[in-house]
Amino acid sequence: MGMPDAEGHGPPDGLPDLPPEWGRVVIPDDASALADEARQVRRELRHRRRQTVWRRRLGLTSRPDGRPPLGLPMLVLLVSMLITLAGLAAVTWPRSSRSGGTPTAVPYPTAAPVAAGPLPALDLVDAEESPVPLRSLLPAMIILVDACACTEQVAQAVAAAPPGVTVVTVTEGREVAASPAGVHALADPAGGLRAYIRLTAHPGTAPALLVDRKGALVRIVPELGPVGQYRADLARIAA
Structure with missing residues (x-):
């Protein structure tokens, strides 16, 4: 049986000793008083369950022999490929001109510098x-x-x-x-x-x-x- 705490309250009859870092444990007479805590615990359990499911689907869970998960290298490779493809798309994607899509026309010159030297003997x-x-x-x-x-x-x-x-x-x-x-x-x-x-x-x-x-x-x-x-x-x- 457990020892009483500083206020003279010990663990309920039939329960083992509780860790001292838990502090004072109070069990209410009406279980409905623990409804908020129960909802929070269920949310945390659902969140952990979803994480476990997705890690298993992506192959990110550790293998029984302790080696790194198989899905981790594949995930790194997939991210690297996506970054490379995004860079190529940014370089090769056609850009519209600032003038509303109208290409700049370079007029044919109407004057040119004089060539150096005299006319060759042709x-x-x-x-x-x-x-x-x-x-x-x-x-x-x-x-x-x-x-x-x-x-x-x-x-x-x-x-x-x-x-x-x-x-x-x-x-x-x-x-x-x-x-x-x-x-x-x-x-x-x-x-x-x-x-x-x-x-x-x-x-x-x-x-x-x-x-x-x-x-x-x-x-x-x-x-x-x-x-x-x-x-x-x-x-x-x-x-």
């Missing part, structure tokens, strides 16, 4: 495939028409060219393109002229080179347009 060919030294036609406005015949713009250049300035049209390959009257039409089989100015063909545009009588490249016009854009340069190469 030999082009005419309609009869006879060689024609390009320097023999200086001063000249040389128009590359392999990406655009641009007949109207070429005709305007011929009308605006001062006396003594030759308007030359050049196509890549060996076939000479048809050109308006007053134009010296040539072909560039080796593509040396485009390689010199480092300007790729752009559909619908015809770049032009303005070269003075000494072979100096005065200006490159990437897209032949209104005469007003290069009229002053025509006067310069004619001087």
